[in-house]
Amino acid sequence: MFRRTIKSLEDSIAGYLQEAQRIEASGVAIAIGGIVLFILIRSLQGVLANSILEKRFSEWLSNKLISPGMEFKNYLLSISFALIIIVFSTIHYSFPDLVKLFADFPTHPDIRLASIDGVEGAFDYAVIKGDALFSAITYGIRSVLDSLEMLFVKTPWVVVISAIVLMTGLSAGPRAAIYSLAFLAYMGFLGFWVKAMTTLALLGTAAILSISIGIPLGIYCATRPKFYSFIRPIMDFMQTMPAFVFMIPVIAFFGTGKVSAVIITMIFGGTPVVRLTVLGLKGVPEAIREAAIAYGASKWYLLTKVDLPLAMPTILAGVNQTVMLSLAMVVVASLIGAKGLGQDVLEALQYANVG
Numbered sequence: 276m277f278r279r280t281i282k283s284l285e286d287s288i289a290g291y292l293q294e295a296q297r298i299e300a301s302g303v304a305i306a307i308g309g310i311v312l313f314i315l316i317r318s319l320q321g322v323l324a325n326s327i328l329e330k331r332f333s334e335w336l337s338n339k340l341i342s343p344g345m346e347f348k349n350y351l352l353s354i355s356f357a358l359i360i361i362v363f364s365t366i367h368y369s370f371p372d373l374v375k376l377f378a379d380f381p382t383h384p385d386i387r388l389a390s391i392d393g394v395e396g397a398f399d400y401a402v403i404k405g406d407a408l409f410s411a412i413t414y415g416i417r418s419v420l421d422s423l424e425m426l427f428v429k430t431p432w433v434v435v436i437s438a439i440v441l442m443t444g445l446s447a448g449p450r451a452a453i454y455s456l457a458f459l460a461y462m463g464f465l466g467f468w469v470k471a472m473t474t475l476a477l478l479g480t481a482a483i484l485s486i487s488i489g490i491p492l493g494i495y496c497a498t499r500p501k502f503y504s505f506i507r508p509i510m511d512f513m514q515t516m517p518a519f520v521f522m523i524p525v526i527a528f529f530g531t532g533k534v535s536a537v538i539i540t541m542i543f544g545g546t547p548v549v550r551l552t553v554l555g556l557k558g559v560p561e562a563i564r565e566a567a568i569a570y571g572a573s574k575w576y577l578l579t580k581v582d583l584p585l586a587m588p589t590i591l592a593g594v595n596q597t598v599m600l601s602l603a604m605v606v607v608a609s610l611i612g613a614k615g616l617g618q619d620v621l622e623a624l625q626y627a628n629v630g
Contacts, residue, residue: 306365313361398527409528416534420480427472427479432463435472467616474615477608478601481537485545485597490590493552494578503553510546518543518607526611536604536613544600551593555586 367377402409427435436459444452462471496503513521521542522535529535559582567581583590609617 303369306369310361310365398524402528405528412538413529413534416480416484416537419483420476420533420537423479424473424476427476428469432468436460467619470614470616470619474605474617477533477536477613477615478540478598478605481540481544481604482598482601484537485541485601486548486594488541489545489548489593489597490552493549493590493593494556496549497553497556510549513542514546518604522611531612533608533613535611536608539611540601540604540608543604544597547596547600548590548593551596552586552590555589555593556582558589559585 363377366373371378436456439459440452440456443455459471462468496506518539521539525535525538525542529538563585564577564581567577572581605615605617606620607617609615609621
């Protein structure tokens with residue numbers, strides 16, 4: 276049996292080697308084919324672009340403010356960049372061992388070790404020097420979280436269900452109220468009531484803090500374009516990076532538990548309310564604002580009676596997105612000890628338990 280296994284592995288390795296040799300031998304043909312294909316595509320683009328350029332030229336003749344096209348330096352840069360890509364790609368795929376620099380990125384293990392030491396030192400310094408700040412933040416979040424958790428968990432289930440169904444019916448109609456009643460009954464009959472209320476308190480804390488910070492920040496950014504252009508890349512980073520990336524610094528500063536889960540949820544889900552608040556305030560018609568100013572409206576009156584009411588649908592859309600993104604963090608929050616419904620989902624994933 277072992278001989279048969281070894282023979283199978285040897286045959287597989289030999290097949291891989293032959294395949295690698297075949298691909299290496301056809302490298303020049305692939306490079307030439309790529310160059311020919313590139314020339315054909317560029318020729319086709321040139322033919323199709325002729326009619327587009329003629330239309331653009333006729334528009335430029337009627338309106339001299341329209342840009343006539345790319346400048347000469349841009350043409351040179353484009354041609355140079357294309358030639359560099361073609362030459363380097365041809366050398367790399369046709370002669371893979373000719374230039375070792377193209378095979379792997381030039382680095383050294385000592386660079387990574389030095390970076391690790393520097394990051395660890397920076398975190399240690401921040402934890403020691405910012406202990407008072409982190410303790411204050413923890414105390415504030417814990418106060419809101421404990422209050423909501425006591426409200427949802429300790430309040431009789433009949434009162435909680437009645438309040439949720441009533442608010443749902445008044446805001447979304449009787450059909451949504453029936454759905455919410457069925458869902459709450461489902462959670463209760465299966466024995467998940469306490470965990471559901473704990474999760475609701477955690478996500479409610481994150482949503483309340485995100486909205487309380489996000490709407491004033493969006494109002495400030497709407498009147499400060501330079502500040503908004505400064506924080507917009509930061510919000511892009513917060514929204515595009517996976518939530519697991521933020522776990523490392525958050526756990527280093529606040530430890531594991533519900534407070535860290537709230538902060539990670541705020542980081543991941545707090546940006547839409549800021550963006551949509553800015554979008555809503557910038558979308559207020561300027562004519563209406565000018566009319567209010569002409570009648571002597573102050574800045575506060577203009578904000579509270581004109582801008583915010585007209586931007587409210589967009590702001591509420593941002594609030595909705597923040598709440599939805601907070602709900603999406605249930606399982607991620609359970610990874611750092613937040614418990615709740617996410618813990619059961621995590622255990623089911625770990626043991627492939629579909630029940």
